[in-house]
Amino acid sequence: MQIMHKTAVLISFCMAFCLITAFSYAQSGTSKDYPIQPVSFTKVKLTDNFWAPRIKLNHDVTIPIALQQCYITGRVENFKIAGKLTKGKFQSEYPFDDSDIYKIIEGASYSLQTNPDPYLEKRIDTLIYYIGLAQEPDGYLYTNRTIDSLHMHPWVGKKRWENDPVLSHELYNLGHLYEAAYAHFLATGKRTLLNIAIKSANLVDHDFGPGKLSYYPGHQVIEMGLAKLYRITNEEKYLKLSKFFLDCRRGGSEYNQANKPVIEQDKIVGHAVRATYMYSGMADVSALTGEVAYKNAIDKIWEDLLKTKYYITGGIGSGGDNEGFGAPYYLPNMSAYNETCASISNVMWNFRMFLLEGDSKFYDVLERTLYNSLLSGISLSADHFFYPNPLESQGQHSRSTWFGCACCPSNICRFIPSMPGYVYAQKGDDLFVNLFVNSTANIVLNGKKVVLDQKTDYPWNGKVEFTLKPEKAGKFNLMIRIPGWAQDQAVPTDLYHFSKKSTNPVTLTVNGKAYQYILKNGYAQVEGNWKSGDKVILDLPMPVREIVANEKVKADIGKVALQRGPLVYCAEWPDNKDGHVLNLLLNQNSSFTTEFRPQLLNGVTVIKSEVTSASWTKDNKIQESKGELVAIPYFAWANRGAGEMSVWLANQKSASKPLPAPTIAYTSKISASTKSKALMALNDQVEPENSNDHNVIYYHWWPKKNSLEWIQYDFAKAEKVSSSKVYWFDDGPFGGCRVPASWRILYKDANGSWIPVKNITGYGVDKDKRNEVKFEPVETAALKMEIQLPKDNASGMYEWSVK
Numbered sequence: 001m002q003i004m005h006k007t008a009v010l011i012s013f014c015m016a017f018c019l020i021t022a023f024s025y026a027q028s029g030t031s032k033d034y035p036i037q038p039v040s041f042t043k044v045k046l047t048d049n050f051w052a053p054r055i056k057l058n059h060d061v062t063i064p065i066a067l068q069q070c071y072i073t074g075r076v077e078n079f080k081i082a083g084k085l086t087k088g089k090f091q092s093e094y095p096f097d098d099s100d101i102y103k104i105i106e107g108a109s110y111s112l113q114t115n116p117d118p119y120l121e122k123r124i125d126t127l128i129y130y131i132g133l134a135q136e137p138d139g140y141l142y143t144n145r146t147i148d149s150l151h152m153h154p155w156v157g158k159k160r161w162e163n164d165p166v167l168s169h170e171l172y173n174l175g176h177l178y179e180a181a182y183a184h185f186l187a188t189g190k191r192t193l194l195n196i197a198i199k200s201a202n203l204v205d206h207d208f209g210p211g212k213l214s215y216y217p218g219h220q221v222i223e224m225g226l227a228k229l230y231r232i233t234n235e236e237k238y239l240k241l242s243k244f245f246l247d248c249r250r251g252g253s254e255y256n257q258a259n260k261p262v263i264e265q266d267k268i269v270g271h272a273v274r275a276t277y278m279y280s281g282m283a284d285v286s287a288l289t290g291e292v293a294y295k296n297a298i299d300k301i302w303e304d305l306l307k308t309k310y311y312i313t314g315g316i317g318s319g320g321d322n323e324g325f326g327a328p329y330y331l332p333n334m335s336a337y338n339e340t341c342a343s344i345s346n347v348m349w350n351f352r353m354f355l356l357e358g359d360s361k362f363y364d365v366l367e368r369t370l371y372n373s374l375l376s377g378i379s380l381s382a383d384h385f386f387y388p389n390p391l392e393s394q395g396q397h398s399r400s401t402w403f404g405c406a407c408c409p410s411n412i413c414r415f416i417p418s419m420p421g422y423v424y425a426q427k428g429d430d431l432f433v434n435l436f437v438n439s440t441a442n443i444v445l446n447g448k449k450v451v452l453d454q455k456t457d458y459p460w461n462g463k464v465e466f467t468l469k470p471e472k473a474g475k476f477n478l479m480i481r482i483p484g485w486a487q488d489q490a491v492p493t494d495l496y497h498f499s500k501k502s503t504n505p506v507t508l509t510v511n512g513k514a515y516q517y518i519l520k521n522g523y524a525q526v527e528g529n530w531k532s533g534d535k536v537i538l539d540l541p542m543p544v545r546e547i548v549a550n551e552k553v554k555a556d557i558g559k560v561a562l563q564r565g566p567l568v569y570c571a572e573w574p575d576n577k578d579g580h581v582l583n584l585l586l587n588q589n590s591s592f593t594t595e596f597r598p599q600l601l602n603g604v605t606v607i608k609s610e611v612t613s614a615s616w617t618k619d620n621k622i623q624e625s626k627g628e629l630v631a632i633p634y635f636a637w638a639n640r641g642a643g644e645m646s647v648w649l650a651n652q653k654s655a656s657k658p659l660p661a662p663t664i665a666y667t668s669k670i671s672a673s674t675k676s677k678a679l680m681a682l683n684d685q686v687e688p689e690n691s692n693d694h695n696v697i698y699y700h701w702w703p704k705k706n707s708l709e710w711i712q713y714d715f716a717k718a719e720k721v722s723s724s725k726v727y728w729f730d731d732g733p734f735g736g737c738r739v740p741a742s743w744r745i746l747y748k749d750a751n752g753s754w755i756p757v758k759n760i761t762g763y764g765v766d767k768d769k770r771n772e773v774k775f776e777p778v779e780t781a782a783l784k785m786e787i788q789l790p791k792d793n794a795s796g797m798y799e800w801s802v803k
């Protein structure tokens with residue numbers, strides 16, 4: 001209590017200091033920085049029905065949940081034990097768990113600006129007190145080692161830092177600490193966390209650098225954190241250290257972008273979050289040092305992303321095996337990884353690219369990711385989270401309340417309340433309007449005070465009314481972003497395009513009169529000698545647009561995606577016939593209508609169209625029926641239970657997937673020795689390309705091995721059966737699953753006993769095909785398959801059919 005009291009007394013002094021610092025940073029601050037400066041989130045008050053309620057829910061629900069989880073899972077306890085307040089072993093699962101606390105403090109700091117909350121402030125002060133105690137006298141901060149240096153996590157090296165290039169995450173944790181310290185200081189004026197961060201950074205600077213340790217961080221983020229510490233302290237050594245951590249990357253793998261010097265990199269590769277945190281750091285260092293080599297490299301990397309590896313939802317990172325980028329144009333939908341953290345870091349990166357170069361294309365990407373893939377990461381109730389954000393589902397996906405590796409929820413905590421900071425930016429007399437949101441902003445532009453109101457119902461309606469209220473009449477330029485989607489450009493490359501040209505032009509009026517604007521880097525330059533009450537009205541027409549992917553994207557051939565304004569849509573099971581959407585076929589020349597439904601998913605505009613549903617009959621024919629498609633914004637999917645969902649919808653027969661035929665297997669009830677949603681794979685009649693096809697759902701027993709497992713089909717009625725086919729999953733010598741050691745089929749007799757069938761052919765274990773077994777006919781209501789797992793592996797399967 002004593003400590004709290006002293007802190008409280010210090011606030012008023014620090015607050016005054018902080019405001020001066022925060023104010024002068026944008027004006028002069030460090031000698032070099034981004035040519036365009038953001039308008040701080042503290043200057044923009046959102047009054048809309050879309051973002052403001054999300055920021056409030058993040059404050060009221062997400063941050064408290066994250067804090068509670070950090071207490072339950074031992075993340076907080078780790079700091080208390082390291083600080084010798086209590087005794088015990090390292091409590092949580094991973095050595096990077098410290099970072100979740102830092103990210104929550106960062107989020108809470110932002111959030112306290114819009115939602116003053118003395119209780120939350122106290123909880124944050126308590127955490128900072130624990131962090132301070134856990135810091136070793138020389139500044140080292142890493143609870144896993146401090147708690148017990150003899151019994152550390154297997155990822156941690158015996159010596160400090162030595163395993164950081166691999167997995168210890170010592171520097172990663174500190175990157176998040178510095179980011180949190182920056183936000184906490186700016187938001188509250190308290191130096192408590194900043195002092196801890198400075199002490200830590202001084203140690204890192206003491207240990208790393210030319211002639212000292214030359215390891216590169218295994219998981220980037222400290223580069224951005226150090227840039228922020230430099231901005232706030234003006235200590236050049238932090239900037240140099242940030243640059244050093246970038247420049248020493250080489251001789252490693254693509255996974256963490258250490259395959260070659262960063263300034264020579266030109267392709268987007270490896271782990272998506274590591275990559276985009278690093279590019280953000282490169283943008284920071286480029287801005288702060290004026291060194292263009294970093295900028296040139298990230299320009300090329302950005303082109304590569306937008307040309308070959310960007311999902312239409314704005315998600316990035318197609319593969320789960322490396323949580324990152326795959327081959328060019330490899331953009332599978334159901335197995336799309338698109339980690340929530342990667343959406344957040346992609347927003348951070350594109351934000352910096354804009355500040356560096358002033359081109360609206362970066363905001364087009366930012367907006368697409370923000371409104372679609374990023375928002376999908378959290379439920380409408382703000383208490384369930386997605387780690388991957390796929391573009392298609394058979395019903396195997398649902399959000400979780402928390403994860404063992406909790407990077408995504410804690411990243412949501414810090415991102416959502418920072419959103420107002422992305423709306424405006426400024427450079428001299430130019431005021432950039434980047435996002436459209438009902439709000440009031442207080443901006444100081446070249447020494448002139450301006451209040452700017454936006455009245456809009458975006459993203460549901462593209463009309464935006466700006467009211468300018470300069471303190472004194474004067475000249476300046478409104479630079480209003482005209483989104484690519486409003487100018488017939490789905491993305492700034494040929495990866496996706498709209499199927500038809502729009503016939504509705506963008507219009508702009510100034511005080512009621514049409515204004516012919518010039519487009520400058522994608523911004524409508526609206527010059528004026530503005531006086532209070534002047535009005536600028538922008539109208540961005542929002543027809544429903546069909547998007548077609550580049551033909552090199554195999555997964556999207558014969559399909560279209562729907563977009564209206566910045567929102568990408570999906571068809572989801574509750575709104576469509578019999579709960580199915582994967583079997584829908586749009587007309588080649590579809591017409592669309594829209595309707596705002598205030599009761600649906602907190603109020604969304606739906607898209608409707610005529611559609612054909614297809615299904616296989618028992619005798620291998622396709623049966624079709626006409627019906628209505630109802631599509632919802634992608635961000636709002638998976639809020640009504642698990643079921644089918646698809647962003648890409650077939651509009652060519654070759655791409656449509658008729659519903660499975662009502663076979664014995666399809667109408668059976670499935671049970672198994674290991675319960676899993678993936679059991680739905682066994683009778684979905686979706687054939688994989690081979691036994692290691694991750695784009696098709698499969699069932700497996702991993703991490704079990706050497707055990708006897710079973711799967712059972714209870715038929716809808718008694719059937720006479722005499723053969724069965726099974727397609728094995730096998731992900732090779734480096735995977736966890738191989739074909740089984742052996743297997744057999746049993747049937748249930750009239751007494752309910754399981755009797756092995758008398759097989760006529762062998763029980764095959766061939767890969768890449770269906771293995772058929774024929775047996776003497778039996779009349780039964782249930783079949784069971786027994787599978788003996790290999791000695792050192794699990795097994796799995798895609799399909800099990802019965803005839």
Ligand SMILES: [Zn+2]
Pocket residue numbers: 339340341342387406407408409411
């Ligand atoms: Zn994550």
